[in-house]
Amino acid sequence: MRRLAWGLALAAGGWQAPAAAQRTTENTVREAEDGFGKSVGSESIGIYASGEVRGFSATEAGNNRIEGIYWDRAATLSSVITRETTTRVGLSAFGYPLPAPTGIIDHEMRRAGPKPVVSVQVNSGDYLGTDLIVDAAIPIGERIGINLDAGLYDDQYVSGASGRFLSYGGIARLRPVDGVELTGFYGGYSFADEEQAPTIFTADGRVPQPIVRRRFFGQDWADWAGQAFNYGALAKATLGQWQVAAGAFRSRFARDEYHTAFYRGVDADGVGRSFVLAGEDQTTASTSGELRLSRLIEDGPRRHRLLVSVRARDVSARYxxxxxxxxxxxxxxVPDPRPRPMPVSGERTRDDVRQASHAVGYELRWTRLLELNLGLTRTDYRNAVVVPDAAVVLERDRPWLWNAALALLPTERLTLYVATTRGLEESGIAPGNASNPGAALPALRTRQYEAGARYAFPGGWRATTAVFDIAKPYFDLDRRNGAFRQLGTVTHRGAEASLSGSPLEGLSMIVGMVWLRPRVTGQAVDDGRIGPRPIGRTPLFIDASVDYRIPGFSGFSVDAHATYEARRTANAANTASLPARAILDLGARYRSRIGHVPTLLRVQVRNVADTFGWRVSGGGGYTLLPGRRVIASVTADF
Structure with a gap:
């Protein structure tokens, strides 16, 4: 119950958050509350991430938050200013007002503690790509905190491609009076010579033959170069029975030089035609924000909260x-360098989205009995697409959206809940191998039903389980003409579970599991143009992590992270699938002091068995799964 109340207070505008200035103490396994999805620093665990929540992408659905406030993402929030990212579904999203289908991805930025700390981390990265990260957390008195961050990255990928990144940013927090916090931040990164490994499309959609990893077979000139940034301001205040939460953000991602490489019609011998799509000035920029006002009314054991919210975004894309x-x-x-052609780029498509949402909500928390969340939203959505030499395509939608959730607490240890949500989401653009590459896809309405339970066992163990039913329009390649368009409706019915606890002193353990039954229905399935199972989905995924601090070895711990996924549908006809696979990562940490400086030595071997595998994306494109690699880092908090 306290955790639900904490989530409710934070989402409704409370500014308090734990200070976490030292990087040497970061540990994802020990900080995660469940097995659904958590990243701290550069490490992640859990069955979900921003790109896949209950089989869908929460990021593409626009379900992003920065410290509980709505944010429309055009560019990834710079990792140097992000302390942690949490995937919230089911009960873990219960305290967030006006939730959306496909979960919530909430980002927590870094925060200065009571003492100044300069953290320096040198990381070998995947395949010995060297990273250098510096974070200066500087308190000024008791009411001002500043973080200054920078990172240099030389990334190496399993495909043999590489890229260079410069990341930078800063955060300033001010508490002018008790109960009020103001935050401003900037985070950006520049990238250059980011080589693009080809995506593979086979002639019949079947899985390609194995190839040698870490051997680049793209074109050296087919790379990306550009920059991205996010900046914004947040204000949170608790003024007696009133709470205010507001945020305004600007997010921009620009690829000054752009290439997409792919092979089409690859046969059983691995031979196909090689293509590169080339362009420049591919940009997406978004201005977004939220203003939320709530009023708390206490009535004995009952606490009522009324809230109103206004959210808006203005997105301009040129592609x-x-x-x-x-x-x-x-x-x-097989490396096959070709001379760089000089194709002439055409005019870009203009894609402008304006959306405003006005919402009211009601929340009831009845001590040791129940919690009730209700929300009603009116959204005004407008999308204008201007394709060169074509008429303007204007799409408008003004749906009523709603959410309702009820949690019952029959005992101090057991929580039961049911919930339903309606949403409006964008569906992105058509992939490069389609006959309509880059075409804007229409907004779509979504719905979700779910029910679940959480039980707190004696000894600190906690189990959470839920069943869900999500429906959305389904987009994929139409085999009749190669266009990427809506082919039917996709429904994801499934169950998820998490178990976390400490069975032994010093041992932390988290296990997450999702069972999924995805199905596509519609005319395209009835006609036999596509099969009933959508591309890229697997019926079973398990993620398990343990961290053990060995008694008698001060500062030393070992950890393991294992994942298992069942066969994954690989093509639209459902005639091919990726085989089931299990991946094991092993690691160790050693915390000590050099003089008075806390230090951390971190070593990890990922994909210990060097399992070979492919990943498959929408449209049936194949890319490589990373193989075995050793990652080592040294972190010091000065």
Missing amino acids: GGLATADLGLATIG
């Missing part, structure tokens, strides 16, 4: 105008 370079026949996995 397309891509020139196609046909490089001829080539074999996947």
